[in-house]
């Protein structure tokens with residue numbers, strides 16, 4: 209059944225059927241990809257096995273903010289791979305300290321903890337917040353509570369599933385009892401105050417813009433209010449900037465839109481320019497000092513190759529002024545795309561180059577993504593009626609105009 213369905217729509221990539229079929233036969237069925245089979249990437253572009261070129265408007269869920277296979281990042285990775293890839297944290301290495309310093313100084317924090325995937329950064333933040341809750345705030349043993357927002361997404365571990373209110377993510381993965389996670393509505397200051405007034409709350413974790421939920425941008429003033437309430441109730445403010453950070457939302461960190469500084473921030477994705485999984489937790493001293501030898505770690509976290517890749521990735525963001533470009537191109541995108549509102553598109557929203565369309569017809573997002581791919585642009589639905597548009601931040605105005613022409617053409621074909 210499933211294979212037949214895929215075959216029917218597999219014409220986007222000529223000759224792609226056998227590749228898709230092999231994934232279906234041998235891989236876990238945990239994704240529902242668009243039926244294109246890609247084999248090459250460079251800058252803004254991806255190519256499929258038939259040689260068809262696409263604009264990438266997903267950027268690997270924001271892992272390639274610097275563009276595909278950025279030569280400076282590739283060079284850093286290859287040259288370091290030939291010298292020393294990993295030592296484990298059983299020993300010091302010559303790159304870790306300077307990379308931690310770079311992370312702290314770039315983003316304005318006291319201490320850095322390097323991990324690998326984004327969800328590991330989130331798990332680490334939960335551990336830090338709980339321990340801080342017991343050892344600094346004075347929460348009674350095993351009573352620490354962490355507050356999350358509805359429709360949050362921060363990965364796929366058991367803790368991430370336990371803090372989700374989306375049955376697709378948590379169904380039949382329980383039990384989750386005893387974790388003491390609380391879920392409150394997003395962008396709701398009253399609900400937040402009520403939750404944080406509980407003396408056992410150690411941390412509040414939230415995305416400055418909810419990515420997987422469909423690029424949900426909270427009201428202006430929300431970040432400021434979150435900061436005020438976290439300070440008032442002595443709760444760690446933890447910003448998950450794994451998708452919004454590193455320029456994606458038009459600032460280096462999205463919370464800079466309100467000049468707000470959290471106590472902890474998690475970063476991943478384009479920290480490596482998409483070359484390898486690298487994440488980091490950045491925190492103020494008071495929070496990070498609860499980690500002592502033996503309490504936390506990771507075999508690959510902070511390895512020399514990851515360090516060189518982080519250094520190169522962040523220097524590309526700075527040298528190529530990607531934060532400024534994200535803000536400027538995002539404005540141009542939203543201005544022109546807003547003219548589509550009224551037809552099949554009911555809303556265009558976002559900040560910087562983190563944007564989305566809400567499509568009127570029920571399952572229109574998938575159909576539009578298929579049409580976009582046929583016209584040479586790759587994007588992915590986040591829900592049945594929402595498409596996220598997150599191109600690499602290197603996009604220039606001429607490319608953006610060409611992409612908007614493609615999007616308008618595809619939207620018109622949908623009608």
Ligand SMILES: Cc1ncc(COP(=O)(O)O)c(C=O)c1O
Nearest residue numbers: 325326327361362363419450451
């Ligand atoms: C906001 C946010 N946090 C955390 C994660 C998890 O990152 P990873 O898939 O690297 O574990 C994601 C992934 O999309 C995310 O969007």
